[in-house]
Amino acid sequence: MEGPEIGKFLTEFRFDYTCSREDVRNLTIWFPNIKKLRMPLDNDQFSKVCKRWRDLKEIVILGNDMTDHGITGRILPCKHYQHTLRIRPNITDLTKLRSFKISNGTIVPSKLMDNSAIHGFLLCPHLQVLKIASQMNDQTRKELSAKIPNCNITRVKYNRDPADSD
Numbered sequence: 502m503e504g505p506e507i508g509k510f511l512t513e514f515r516f517d518y519t520c521s522r523e524d525v526r527n528l529t530i531w532f533p534n535i536k537k538l539r540m541p542l543d544n545d546q547f548s549k550v551c552k553r554w555r556d557l558k559e560i561v562i563l564g565n566d567m568t569d570h571g572i573t574g575r576i577l578p579c580k581h582y583q584h585t586l587r588i589r590p591n592i593t594d595l596t597k598l599r600s601f602k603i604s605n606g607t608i609v610p611s612k613l614m615d616n617s618a619i620h621g622f623l624l625c626p627h628l629q630v631l632k633i634a635s636q637m638n639d640q641t642r643k644e645l646s647a648k649i650p651n652c653n654i655t656r657v658k659y660n661r662d663p664a665d666s667d
Contacts, residue, residue, distance in 0.1 A: 508532040516540035517563065522549070529553035539563065544571030552590035559600040559630075567603065569616040592621045600630035615641045623648060 508531040516539070520528070525546040529535075530553070537559040542550065543566035550557070551574070570576055574591025592598065601622070603611045611633050618641045622631055631645060634655040646652045 509534055511535065513537040514540065519564070520546070522546055525549050526553075542567065542571075544568055547571045548574065548589045548591065551592060551594045555594055556597050557595050558597050560595075560598065561602045561604055563604055565603075565605040565611055568612040569614055569621075572613060572617040572622070573620040575616070575620060593624045595625065597627060598625050599627050601625075601628060602630070602632040603634070604632075605634075611635055613637070618645050 511532045512534055514528070514532060514535050514537070519541045522545050525542070526549050529549055533553070534556070535554050536556060538550065538554065538557055539561040541564040542562050547562070547567060548571065550560075572592050574589040574593075576589065592601070603613070605611070613633055613635050615637050617635075618637060622628060622645060628649050630651040631649045632651075632653045636656070637645075637654060642652075642654050642656070645654060
């Protein structure tokens with residue numbers, strides 16, 4: 502059995518250090534049948550994962566580099582193209598996803614806000630586990646808790662640095 506052939510049998514991937522975007526793209530090609538993933542990802546890498554590993558069932562994202570744009574695939578228009586909303590591969594492409602967690606090793610809130618819930622998590626039909634630290638508002642947290650059986654959103658507020666005050 503040759504190198505790429507072996508990759509077809511691997512269904513779980515755990516990677517504890519940061520990869521380049523090109524490395525993530527290569528991994529999605531070399532190991533096409535991943536169902537469980539644990540690794541650091543930013544928005545672009547997550548988009549590549551959503552494009553190629555559509556059968557993922559469980560994801561644990563390490564670190565704190567994901568934002569609403571990564572989860573939803575929605576890139577807001579810039580002032581030159583005000584009516585353009587670009588959609589990239591996103592969490593809704595993972596039609597078999599059952600578990601989504603962000604683990605950053607601390608209680609630092611993820612950068613995920615209400616848009617991740619409204620245009621992402623709530624549109625995942627099989628999502629049963631959601632574990633993140635976030636600043637989502639109470640109404641959004643209630644909607645997620647009502648739809649997702651094992652929903653754990655730790656509410657964390659940023660403490661403003663007194664030096665930031667004007």
